[in-house]
Amino acid sequence: MTVQAIVFDIGNVLIEWQPERFFDRVIGAERSAEFFAAIQLHEMNDRVDAGEVFHDVIAETIAQNPDWADELTLWRDRWIEMASPVIDHSVRLLRALRRAGHPVYALSNFGNETFAIAEPEYPFLEEFDKRYISGALQIIKPAAAIYEHVENDSGIAPGGLLFVDDRHDNIAAADARGWKTHLFEGPTGWAERLVQEGLLTPEAAQ
Structure with a gap:
C-alpha cells in the first residue's frame, strides 16, 4: 500500500x-x-x-x-x-517531506506542560499536519489505543502510515497493527528509507 x-x-x-x-x-x-x-x-x-x-x-x-x-x-x-539538542538532519527530512506534499504527523509521548515548554524552543513542532501527543490523549505508546486513535482520526488505513520511532516496543506495537515502520538509529538510515519508499529524492533527503 x-x-x-x-x-x-x-x-x-x-x-x-x-x-x-x-x-x-x-x-x-x-x-x-x-x-x-x-x-x-x-x-x-x-x-x-x-x-x-x-x-x-x-x-x-x-x-x-x-x-x-x-x-x-x-x-x-x-x-x-x-530535551536537546535538535537532530538537525531529521528536521530537514520533516520539512522536505512537507515541501514534497506528503502529510506529516507527530505521534509522541510528551506531557502537556513539557510540550508547551518545548514549542517556543523548537518551532518545527508547529509544522506537523496533525499532532498526536500522549498527554493530551491521556494514552502513551505502546498502548494499542493510541495507534488506533491515529488511524481513526486521520482516516488512513494502517498500511498507509509510515512510522519512525527509536524504541523497539513502540515499533512492535505499530507493526502489530499493520503500519509500515522504521526503527530510528540515526537520521541517515531514516533518510535512506524515505528515498527507498519514493517519498524523497536523494538530493531532498540530504
Whole structure:
C-alpha cells in the first residue's frame, strides 16, 4: 500500500532526549547514577506523558524523596536542557517531506506542560499536519489505543502510515497493527528509507 502519511516520534528522533547525560554533566556521573538508581525517573516521566500535571508529579516525588529535592528541582526547572539538542538532519527530512506534499504527523509521548515548554524552543513542532501527543490523549505508546486513535482520526488505513520511532516496543506495537515502520538509529538510515519508499529524492533527503 502506498504511504499516505509519515508519522514522526519526537524524542530521540527530532530532539535528543537524554536525561542521564544532563545529570552526568551537572551533578557528576557518580551522583547522577545514584539519583537514577534511587528514583524511578522514567516511570515519573511516563505519568507526565500520560497527562498528569508536570509540576504536581514533581512536587509529589520531592515530598516522597526529600533527600533528592535538589536534583528533582533541576528536572523541573531545567527540563528543556534534557530535551536537546535538535537532530538537525531529521528536521530537514520533516520539512522536505512537507515541501514534497506528503502529510506529516507527530505521534509522541510528551506531557502537556513539557510540550508547551518545548514549542517556543523548537518551532518545527508547529509544522506537523496533525499532532498526536500522549498527554493530551491521556494514552502513551505502546498502548494499542493510541495507534488506533491515529488511524481513526486521520482516516488512513494502517498500511498507509509510515512510522519512525527509536524504541523497539513502540515499533512492535505499530507493526502489530499493520503500519509500515522504521526503527530510528540515526537520521541517515531514516533518510535512506524515505528515498527507498519514493517519498524523497536523494538530493531532498540530504
